[in-house]
Amino acid sequence: MDKVNEQLKQAIGSEKVFDQEPMKKHTTFRIGGPADLFVVPETIEDIKTTCQIAKEHNIPLFVLGNGSNLLVGDHGIEGIVLQIYKNLSQISVEGDQIHVQAGALLSSVSKTALKEELTGFEFAGGIPGTFGGAVVMNAGAYGGEMVQVLKEVTVLTQEGEVETIKASELELGYRTSNVLQNGYVVLSGVIELKKGKKEEIKAQMDEYALARKTKQPLEFPSAGSTFKRPEGYFAGKLIQDAGLRGYQVGGARVSDKHCGFVVNQENATAADVMQLIEDVQNKVKEQFGVLLEPEVKRIGRF
């Protein structure tokens, strides 16, 4: 790892490479041990170089956005974590289309849409992820989903090529896509919206923001909905009906406000969250015969 560290620092600049960086600083759960190497690229070239070096040395590479859908293990992440975030977050508008770099936050994209009086992206304003993470997850809320607005994405392929791919080729489904399977790094993309009225767009965004504030435990660190919505049910309702509101393992707790959220109540470890997820799954399965599937991605060494 020392050799890779040296090579990376020389190739892209030592100020962009961090050793043993605590992942709890980069996840909304505020949980996670250190990444062996944490890289903060400033250009597409930096991304390309980092991927190439990882490949050359056969070292695992994990692409991180805002870490808002992740549970990182207490013993950290082996290899390189490549964070595509603030340095690569340009947004520009061309007619009804918005061109977005992967590191831009969805909240910034929706503010741009509002400013330009473009409708169709109101649903995403309160999702705390980056554009890249939202493409991977086909993020959605309040009846909207990335698949409805995404036109194309530009990715770095495993072969080191930059390619533009139509959204229809990404197999965007309920909180999934084929981006990771294909080994793509999302660099940017284009969403296509419609002309709308500023007051109406603003009113819709305000309504969704208020709904989140009222219903979701935004006052505690979390990774959003812990489980996917099982067909025909709501995860939160099942958990509530199983009597698990406020159920706690160590510092991790089923939110009192919304049972679909596991929150980091008090210095929770990843092990606490894992145990709590397992307990919830077992109890819900026992009582209702439904297996809850985690939406939160588990990464690293547990």
Ligand SMILES: Cc1cc2nc3c(=O)[nH]c(=O)nc-3n(C[C@H](O)[C@H](O)[C@H](O)COP(=O)(O)OP(=O)(O)OC[C@H]3O[C@@H](n4cnc5c(N)ncnc54)[C@H](O)[C@@H]3O)c2cc1C
């Ligand atoms: C309070 C709260 C509310 C939430 N509400 C919602 C909601 O309403 N709807 C919803 O869908 N989600 C919601 N989420 C979950 C989360 O915000 C989304 O899944 C979001 O899309 C994740 O984006 P991210 O940048 O944080 O990705 P990360 O969590 O950093 O990563 C998620 C996955 O995407 C991959 N990835 C990230 N960037 C790239 C890239 N550039 N190229 C390739 N792969 C990449 C990662 O490797 C990882 O596999 C919520 C989370 C929180 C904390």
